[in-house]
Amino acid sequence: MLAEVLVVVKDLSRHVQCIKNELAEGNMTPAGSQGPGSATTQMFPIQLPMANEDDFNEAESLLKNESVRQKMVARLALVGGTNSEHLIRRMLALL
Structure with a gap:
């Protein structure tokens, strides 16, 4: 019985992580509908993970824009732990 519950919990955890990833990518709004931030209309301006110092400097300049900063905060808030x-480890791994 306990093993069955564990399997269900792991399956639900995978589903939750997939939903979080889709939200972080901007493909869905929290209500589940395609929103104005969908990938076809607007890509997230900062590509993650950052590979080099140039990417970091570009991200830093983009984060001076309030809307980009709010999107980044929302994206990192979905990481969880x-x-x-x-x-913090998961956020840094994403970055």
Whole structure:
């Protein structure tokens, strides 16, 4: 019985992570509908992960724009973690 519950929880966790990834990519709004931030109309201006110092400098200049900064905060907020250490590690891995 416990093994079955564990399988269901792992399956749900995978589904939640997929939904978070889709939201972070801007493909869906939280309500589930295609929103104005969909990939076909507007790409997220900062490509992650950043590969070099030039990417970092470009991202830094883009983050001076308030709307880009808010999108980045929302994207990083979706990463999640069980505690602050895991959260920070996952955010840095994404970046």
